[in-house]
Amino acid sequence: xxxxxxxxxxxxxxxxxxxxxxxxxxxxxxxxxxxxxxxxxxxxxxxxxxxxxxxxxxxxxxxxxxxxxxxxxxxxxxxxxxxxxxxxxxxxxxxxxxxxxxxxxxxxxxxxxxxxxxxxxxxxxxxxxxxxxxxxxxxxxxxxxxxxxxxxxxxxxxxxxxxxxxxxxxxxxxxxxxxxxxxxxxxxxxxxxxxxxxxxxxxxx
Amino acid sequence: xxxxxxxxxxxxxxxxxxxxxxxxxxxxxxxxxxxxxxxxxxxxxxxxxxxxxxxxxxxxxxxxxxxxxxxxxxxxxxxxxxxxxxxxxxxxxxxxxxxxxxxxxxxxxxxxxxxxxxxxxxxxxxxxxxxxxxxxxxxxxxxxxxxxxxxxxxxxxxxxxxxxxxxxxxxxxxxxxxxxxxxxxxxxxxxxxxxxxxxxxxxxxxxxxx
Numbered sequence: 001x002x003x004x005x006x007x008x009x010x011x012x013x014x015x016x017x018x019x020x021x022x023x024x025x026x027x028x029x030x031x032x033x034x035x036x037x038x039x040x041x042x043x044x045x046x047x048x049x050x051x052x053x054x055x056x057x058x059x060x061x062x063x064x065x066x067x068x069x070x071x072x073x074x075x076x077x078x079x080x081x082x083x084x085x086x087x088x089x090x091x092x093x094x095x096x097x098x099x100x101x102x103x104x105x106x107x108x109x110x111x112x113x114x115x116x117x118x119x120x121x122x123x124x125x126x127x128x129x130x131x132x133x134x135x136x137x138x139x140x141x142x143x144x145x146x147x148x149x150x151x152x153x154x155x156x157x158x159x160x161x162x163x164x165x166x167x168x169x170x171x172x173x174x175x176x177x178x179x180x181x182x183x184x185x186x187x188x189x190x191x192x193x194x195x196x197x198x199x200x201x202x203x204x205x
Numbered sequence: 206x207x208x209x210x211x212x213x214x215x216x217x218x219x220x221x222x223x224x225x226x227x228x229x230x231x232x233x234x235x236x237x238x239x240x241x242x243x244x245x246x247x248x249x250x251x252x253x254x255x256x257x258x259x260x261x262x263x264x265x266x267x268x269x270x271x272x273x274x275x276x277x278x279x280x281x282x283x284x285x286x287x288x289x290x291x292x293x294x295x296x297x298x299x300x301x302x303x304x305x306x307x308x309x310x311x312x313x314x315x316x317x318x319x320x321x322x323x324x325x326x327x328x329x330x331x332x333x334x335x336x337x338x339x340x341x342x343x344x345x346x347x348x349x350x351x352x353x354x355x356x357x358x359x360x361x362x363x364x365x366x367x368x369x370x371x372x373x374x375x376x377x378x379x380x381x382x383x384x385x386x387x388x389x390x391x392x393x394x395x396x397x398x399x400x401x402x403x404x405x406x407x408x409x410x411x412x413x414x415x
Contacts, residue, residue: 047348048302048341060348061294063301070294086269086278093271094255132255139254139268 004029005055006067007046009036011205013107014064014099015052017161018071021154023196025075065096072154079148087140087148091155094136095162098129102166107205118169126166130177133159137179145179145186152190160187165205211236213275214249215259218413219374221272222259225279227366230406232283240411273304280363287362295349295357299364302345303371306338310375327379335385342368343389354392361400369397378415 004022008015010033022029034042034051046053047062054060054067061067069089072078079085102125105117140148147155163184166173174181187193213229215222217240229236241249246258253260254268261275262268269275277297280286287293314330317323345356352359356368372390375382397403 047298047344056291059291061298063298066294066297066301069297070290073290073293082278082281083263083267085281086274089274089277090269090271093274135255136270 002057005032006030006052007032007034007055008052009034009039011203013205017068017158018052018054020157020161020193021068021071021075021077024157024190024192026192027075068154077154079153084149088153088155091133091136091147092158094129094132095158099162101125106165122170126173130180134177134179145182147183152187156183156187160184210264212239212262213237213259214239214253214262216240217242217411218415220415224272224276224367224370225259227370227403227406228276228279228283228285228363231285231361231366231400231403232279233402234283273300276363285361285363287357292357296362296364299345299356300367302341303367306334307371309334331382331385335382339385354396365393365397369394374415
């Protein structure tokens with residue numbers, strides 16, 4: 001029986017995808033959250049002076065997507081073979097591209113720059129990424145509601161997590177994307193995810 | 206296995222395509238290495254699943270986008286992605302760390318048109334980013350390696366190939382970076398340069414701007 005500790009700030013940010021995987025898997029873990037004034041004293045404990053970090057049986061793993069991919073494989077959310085795993089990762093990478101564009105705006109920018117960046121993002125970035133996600137779904141989903149091979153996988157959770165941040169700003173972004181909307185509903189229907197989301201504390205980011 | 210089984214589409218550049226070509230070379234896997242200039246891109250773009258390159262196309266027409274997903278897939282197929290989940294993750298951690306640095310170079314230094322600003326960004330990149338990166342790679346190697354050459358365990362993985370390729374590419378673009386890496390990666394670079402399959406590929410590969 002492995003023990004898991006996840007270290008991050010007190011927010012969703014780049015750690016939430018891993019929390020979602022652990023939740024759907026029903027895996028207990030220590031959800032360690034450092035406030036920003038606590039972090040400096042713990043920085044040198046992390047392999048690359050960054051978070052999130054996953055500690056598995058005492059071994060520390062850095063890099064948010066490395067952690068997420070590891071957990072997805074550990075809990076059978078990464079497809080049934082190499083090719084399915086690659087399709088799932090292609091979707092996850094596309095969702096991460098979106099997070100890398102939107103995250104820094106939401107997490108680090110201040111007004112009035114933030115408002116302008118958000119408008120620019122909605123006009124020029126978001127549509128092509130949503131379109132790309134639907135293209136991948138069409139190619140990989142076997143006609144179903146999940147991104148890859150008719151089962152809920154890491155791909156669906158990744159997209160769910162990334163879009164959550166964006167939907168907070170504009171709840172209507174999926175109106176033109178019926179497949180993505182249905183996919184999102186299907187993820188939220190999963191019992192473990194639904195329970196996790198109800199009990200999850202509200203955080204600033 | 207005929208080369209018709211696998212097609213790799215990318216520009217006639219190293220950039221985001223070379224890692225996959227290196228992995229396929231190391232694996233001795235034959236494939237169609239489809240390269241095109243920017244002038245031909247309008248012809249290829251609509252055939253690529255997300256209108257981007259690189260793309261890996263399998264025998265049945267399935268296309269995979271996203272350069273690192275493609276690289277990880279061919280690495281797994283070739284047994285260069287670790288022997289269990291944890292080893293795969295350690296390899297991924299090295300890859301993601303190298304990727305962060307490459308992206309910093311490509312977003313902050315490479316596109317800067319103003320010569321003065323570019324020199325400033327480059328200095329910052331060398332003094333801060335690369336310095337920290339060499340430290341980070343050292344830390345990861347210490348934590349994961351069982352060998353003086355390879356990053357994870359005691360055999361070649363795609364993380365080694367990615368660091369090798371990234372250092373080479375950076376040296377070509379910014380020769381002044383040479384001193385920053387010291388001697389610590391020499392055993393790795395020598396081992397990769399000496400690998401029979403890779404040597405054959407490197408000797409034959411076309412010279413490109415980057």
